[in-house]
Amino acid sequence: MGRVNTTDSPFHHEETSRDEAPQYALPLVVRIEKDAPPSRTDALETAARAVLVLLSDERSLGDGEWAQAMRDWQDARIRKVVRRARGAEWRKASALPGITVANGSAEVRVFPPVPVDAWPKELAKLQVSGTELEDPERDPEQDPGQDLEEPSSRLAEEARVWLNPGLRMSTGKEMAQVGHGVHVLWWDMDETTRKTWREAGFPLSVRTAQAAQWARLTTSGLPTVRDAGFTEIAPGETTVVVEGGGRFAHRPA
Incomplete structure (x- = not known):
């Protein structure tokens, strides 16, 4: 699903061993009130931060109460499932063990991994469909997009998750994909860089690449996500490329 340079990354496992391991999923629930849905971009960026907050939480590490579930999950396919x-x-x-992350108009709660066939009933009955969200109209001159050859000062201080402009995905599917993207980037960092990023509040943004940008991004050596093809899109499609800026830069081997 993803490609990184560090050998301890959960994305580095051989296909056969990952497929044979017990399968877990990471549940993410986005709050979508009928009269006040979040914007698409806020939901995407909040989902990405929620994954990072869980990965770095002390309960997910060492002998923490979620650590074994995290290890079991990362030894198998790194599934993330978004429900509303x-x-x-x-x-x-919200009463179940987990972490709620809020940003802008969005709230996302992330939970420790669960077996794919044994979800808590409070989560199992939630809908996967109906997560199509939109952004408010923007002035294109205020958000013209970024060219790889001319990075902005903002990009120099944050990580950026680029979505494939040629794929049509529901917002829920996109949330899972950007979660995969920052997960790959997290495992591509050394401990010092992780600590710095966490202390800074995980600065990041999510954007859809322009076609010319995407062609360069996918051949740049940056971390990528290739979908397993369980839902919505074909197996092997590259969905996300992640670019770390400044202090959080990806450093190719």
Whole structure:
């Protein structure tokens, strides 16, 4: 699903051993109230941060209460499943062990991994469909996109997750993909860089690349995500490329 340079990365396992391991999924629930849905970009960036917050939480590390589930999950296919909730459903989901991350108009709760066939009932009944979100109209002169050859000062201080402009995905599917992207980048960092990024609040942005940018990104040596093809798109499609800026830069081997 992803490609990195560090040998301890969970994305480095051989296909056969990953397929034979017990399969887990990382649940993410996005709050979508009928009268106040979040914007698409806020939901994508909040999902990415939620994955990073869970990966770096002390309960996920060492002998923490979630650590074994995290290890079991990362020894198999790194599945992330996004569901939606509102009202009472959101309140019930929020009562389960997990972490809620809020940013802008979006709230996302991430939970420790669960076996793919044994979800908690409060999460299992939530809908996967219906996560299509939109961004408000923007002035293109205020957000013209970024060219790889002329990075902005903002990009120099954050990681950027680029989405494939040629794929049509639901927002829920995109949230899972950007979560994969920052997961790959996290495992491509040394401990010092991880600590710096975490202390800075995981600065990142999510953008859809322009066609010419995408062609360069996919041959740049940056971390990529290739989808397993369980839902929506064909197996092997490159969905995301992740570019770390400045202090959080990816350093090719």
